[in-house]
Amino acid sequence: xxxxxxxxxxxxxxxSCDLFNTEKTGTLIIKGVRDFPSNSFSKNVxxxxxxxxxxxxxxxxxxxxxxxxxxxxxxxxxxxxxxxxFEWHSVGESSGLKYFEEFEFVSSDLPAGxxxxxxxxxxxAYLRDAVYPSDxxxxxxxxxxxxxxxxxxxxYFSPYGSFIAINGRFHSMxxxxxxxxxxxxxxxxxTVYWRNNELLxxxxxxxxxxxxxxxxxxxxxxxxxxxxVDSWSYTSGPETGLPMWSxxxxxxx
Numbered sequence: 001x002x003x004x005x006x007x008x009x010x011x012x013x014x015x016s017c018d019l020f021n022t023e024k025t026g027t028l029i030i031k032g033v034r035d036f037p038s039n040s041f042s043k044n045v046x047x048x049x050x051x052x053x054x055x056x057x058x059x060x061x062x063x064x065x066x067x068x069x070x071x072x073x074x075x076x077x078x079x080x081x082x083x084x085x086f087e088w089h090s091v092g093e094s095s096g097l098k099y100f101e102e103f104e105f106v107s108s109d110l111p112a113g114x115x116x117x118x119x120x121x122x123x124x125a126y127l128r129d130a131v132y133p134s135d136x137x138x139x140x141x142x143x144x145x146x147x148x149x150x151x152x153x154x155x156y157f158s159p160y161g162s163f164i165a166i167n168g169r170f171h172s173m174x175x176x177x178x179x180x181x182x183x184x185x186x187x188x189x190x191t192v193y194w195r196n197n198e199l200l201x202x203x204x205x206x207x208x209x210x211x212x213x214x215x216x217x218x219x220x221x222x223x224x225x226x227x228x229v230d231s232w233s234y235t236s237g238p239e240t241g242l243p244m245w246s247x248x249x250x251x252x253x
Contacts, residue, residue, distance in 0.1 A: 024112040024186035028091055030071050032103035032194050036248045055218045058235065059130040060210050062139065064198060065097040067123035067147055071105040077116040077181075078158040080172040084165040088119055097127050097147060100196040116181040118157040118192070118247075123147055128232075130216060142216065142225045142232055157247070177243035183251060193248040197240070212237035 072088040092105030125145035132138055145151060156163040161175035182190050198209070217231040218224075225232075 025109045026112050026184040026186055027106070027108040027189040028073065028110050028184055029189060029191045030091055030103075030105040030118075030194060031191060032098075032100035032196070034101050034195070036193050036195060036246075037250065055221045057216045057218060058133060059140070059214045059216050060133060060136065061128050061198065061212065061214060062131045062136065062209060063099055063129040064196065065099055065127035065129075066103075066196075067097045067125055068094055068103055068120055069123065069149075069152070070094075070119075070121040072119040072121075073110070073115045074117040074119070075113050075115050077160070078156045078163050078170050079160050080163070080170060082170050084156075084168055084170050086117065097125070100194070103194070110184045112184050112186050114181060114183055116158055118179050120155050120157070122153055122155070123149070124151045124153045128214075130214065133210070133213075136210075140216070140223075140225060143227055144232060162243070162245075174243050176241075177245055179247040180249055182249040185251070188252045190252065191250045193250065195246045195248070197242040197244055197246055207238060207240055 070093050071091040073091055074086040074088050076086040078086070089107070089110055091107045091110070094103060094105065123145075125143065125147040127147075128142035128144065130140045130142045132140075154165065155173075156165070156170060157177065157179045159178050159180055160172070162173045162177035163170045164173055165171070179192070182192065184190055213235045215233050215235045216225075219229050219231070220226065
């Protein structure tokens with residue numbers, strides 16, 4: 001009889017937990033894109049008139065891989081000077097270097113509510129697909145930075161721009177690199193499209209990645225990138241006034 005009573009109490013407890021677990025949840029997708037939805041533009045690639053000198057090569061950047069490890073969101077709003085002790089909800093994890101359009105963080109059980117901040121944990125390394133102006137199909141991979149878990153950067157985004165945390169407080173970096181607030185609603189999907197503005201020409205007509213010139217010093221002249229031996233620098237290009245990354249929020253009706 002005593003065992004039956006214990007079983008009954010356990011069952012009653014489980015049923016009670018289920019009845020009172022009424023938290024409403026929704027889905028968030030953070031998706032890297034070359035272009036925002038409803039935008040489309042194509043522009044012919046024109047080879048530049050740059051010339052190489054010795055082992056110094058003028059190069060374009062055709063695409064870039066990033067290593068974004070984690071994405072988090074918060075209902076609090078990141079602002080300059082605030083203490084960085086927010087509550088964060090994980091959206092997902094990723095591994096390895098990827099092109100922007102390969103990133104997709106998804107969480108289907110986020111608490112419903114208004115969210116105002118995004119946190120990204122990334123490795124501070126980039127893999128550039130560099131090409132010669134005379135041959136934009138011949139890619140030279142340029143790895144800048146160490147692609148290791150000890151080389152991490154945490155960046156924050158809110159309607160007030162992008163931020164980093166120093167000594168436990170948020171510090172403003174780029175006011176124009178902002179994300180608008182968004183809602184997570186019960187049984188609905190919200191999508192945050194995330195665009196790399198370096199890939200110009202995919203979504204606007206004024207500039208193209210061929211307008212921006214970099215210099216690769218192939219120090220030993222072997223035709224491949226050697227980290228710690230070769231050097232890479234930005235040479236010239238128009239002032240676009242664009243932040244590195246832009247965001248667009250789309251909520252399911």
